[in-house]
């Protein structure tokens with residue numbers, strides 16, 4: 001009898017539950033209300049600065065990736081960024097000439113600055129005003145053009161690219177354009193556009209680096225004398241460091257916290273972070289000293305001031321913008337962060353791919369080009385594939401800015417992952433070229449990049465912080481379709497309205513999580529083979545779209561369960577948050593790579609680069625999933641997650657050696673693929689420049705290879721036995737004497753040898769070169 005009742009009871013409970021859930025007022029009263037009350041209590045209080053940071057910017061493609069079912073048509077529909085005729089001409093003429101004017105060894109070792117001629121040129125030609133509209137005399141370039149310029153300059157000299165990049169990034173021009181008063185815009189923008197003013201922007205203080213909102217620099221509202229009259233102003237005290245261009249700036253953007261203790265403005269006493277523009281020669285402003293950031297030699301230094309009186313009109317946007325500084329900075333951050341570091345670091349990688357690839361063919365050991373050894377191939381493969389992916393990422397992200405986005409999350413992804421890959425690429429490049437990269441001098445084409453790569457890691461949001469706190473921490477709240485709505489509803493002072501909004505978001509959220517859980521399981525069980533790809537793709541790439549759909553569903557599910565279990569503490573669980581961010585980031589990088597392959601016309605010859613980069617990223621994403629699940633605090637949920645996401649185990653493996661071989665091969669010989677991969681490289685065509693010499697030597701090496709094969713055959717046949725001149729350096733001379741090769745072939749070999757010698761040469765200096773004072777004891781020892 002009881003046995004018959006149990007199913008009936010079960011059905012009755014289900015029907016009752018369904019009734020409660022489906023009848024909205026009932027659901028709200030019985031289920032949502034208690035959850036809402038608890039949520040309101042446990043929701044961590046957010047400071048104003050945290051809220052500004054979180055709400056700044058827009059959500060773009062990463063929103064699709066976060067939602068479990070990316071709309072691939074949308075990805076393909078984003079227009080391919082292109083240069084206008086004027087922008088292309090600027091790249092071909094002005095950028096080329098600016099590169100030509102700079103010799104990086106002279107800059108970093110002799111001048112400790114850009115040559116005057118280069119400074120004059122970049123100012124006169126408008127490099128410092130690329131983002132300024134034409135009506136103010138600027139170039140009004142697209143974000144993509146701006147990115148192209150910075151990328152190319154970075155293949156030549158970091159001092160050059162940083163000096164151009166910073167005025168066009170987050171700083172006075174950007175802030176003035178968005179928030180300046182008409183008077184400020186009309187005065188400063190034309191002067192900035194023509195380089196009459198050189199800007200710097202000072203936020204960082206010795207006590208507040210990553211936590212920049214806690215700057216102790218202050219501005220106290222008071223009365224003072226300005227241009228012969230008593231006016232309302234502020235007494236500002238600051239101590240800043242690391243400020244790019246500060247030593248040479250003429251206009252200093254300054255962030256400080258403004259207070260009005262005497263109520264002169266009639267409102268709050270603690271007004272908040274405020275941004276002002278101060279001329280460098282304003283009484284009390286101290287600029288001019290410099291740091292040496294890893295010998296990059298762009299101008300960078302401290303600035304200080306004590307009780308410096310300035311009128312309220314110095315505030316960017318005028319007195320009404322007092323206290324709005326943090327919001328202004330956060331809103332403008334995404335555009336600059338989307339362009340500066342992704343572009344400069346891609347430039348560095350492009351140059352590494354080009355020069356190290358060429359070097360690896362020219363340099364031979366054990367009678368073989370070093371680039372053909374499997375061990376070296378591994379490093380070359382990473383250089384090639386990462387450069388392809390980095391370039392894809394910087395282009396797509398710059399394209400987002402041109403679409404009017406302020407992509408706060410993808411700009412953080414691009415900044416972190418492009419700079420980290422650049423670090424790997426440069427390290428690999430150094431390994432491949434061996435001692436050639438170690439000895440500094442005019443013919444070392446890698447040493448400075450190696451020294452300077454940590455700069456990109458540290459600036460514009462230090463990488464550890466960006467990965468641990470921002471990518472997922474901000475991404476989850478911004479991109480999730482319901483999370484922000486739930487938080488806003490819980491914080492609504494109108495509790496009744498808050499409950500209604502919360503109910504809607506909460507039940508949407510529950511449905512979303514369940515759906516993604518089932519989809520993740522289904523896509524995992526079927527290896528995503530049945531996932532629809534509703535867009536025209538290259539057949540060789542189609543599987544990746546399916547895999548990405550699977551990743552996206554699994555990620556959405558894992559994120560929701562993590563947020564449910566960890567709640568607000570996810571902010572402190574940085575290791576888990578970082579790994580969740582890694583998954584989102586790898587999906588973004590893969591999207592950019594797929595988009596690049598599509599936009600460039602599905603070049604089959606480039607496919608190995610894309611395949612390798614994508615497999616590597618999928619493998620890394622899988623590792624990040626594992627890292628979250630293995631460390632998930634509730635073990636039975638971890639087991640459940642593992643079964644749901646990887647029902648048959650781990651499907652993603654490292655990219656194959658064969659694929660790696662194809663990538664490495666494309667770097668060590670001229671080809672259209674190599675040209676596309678390194679399209680923005682500044683390539684001097686002269687043997688007097690290290691990169692120019694490699695280019696010429698590579699061509700000569702290839703021309704000589706068949707002749708060299710003949711010499712090897714003769715060598716194997718014992719024809720040079722016991723001839724001391726038949727060594728690695730001079731064997732061709734013996735070969736021509738013995739008639740193994742013709743005189744014409746010997747000329748080819750001679751030219752190859754000449755260029756190869758230039759390429760492998762390293763610089764040496766007199767014993768007491770430049771060290772006479774520092775190394776005095778050694779000199780004295782030698783004299784004794």
Ligand SMILES: Cc1cc2nc3c(=O)[nH]c(=O)nc-3n(C[C@H](O)[C@H](O)[C@H](O)COP(=O)(O)OP(=O)(O)OC[C@H]3O[C@@H](n4cnc5c(N)ncnc54)[C@H](O)[C@@H]3O)c2cc1C
Pocket residue numbers: 201202203204208209210211241242243244245293300455458459460461462463464465466468469574
């Ligand atoms: C060459 C150069 C140029 C610069 N240009 C400018 C400029 O023009 N204007 C300007 O205002 N500033 C500039 N900066 C400052 C730059 O933005 C800061 O260096 C950066 O914000 C980091 O601050 P910090 O160096 O004091 O490191 P710290 O804040 O001391 O950080 C130390 C380490 O702790 C990590 N960390 C900190 N907080 C967290 C957290 N919550 N979670 C995880 N990890 C964390 C960081 O990632 C970093 O690895 C520049 C810096 C350099 C080196």
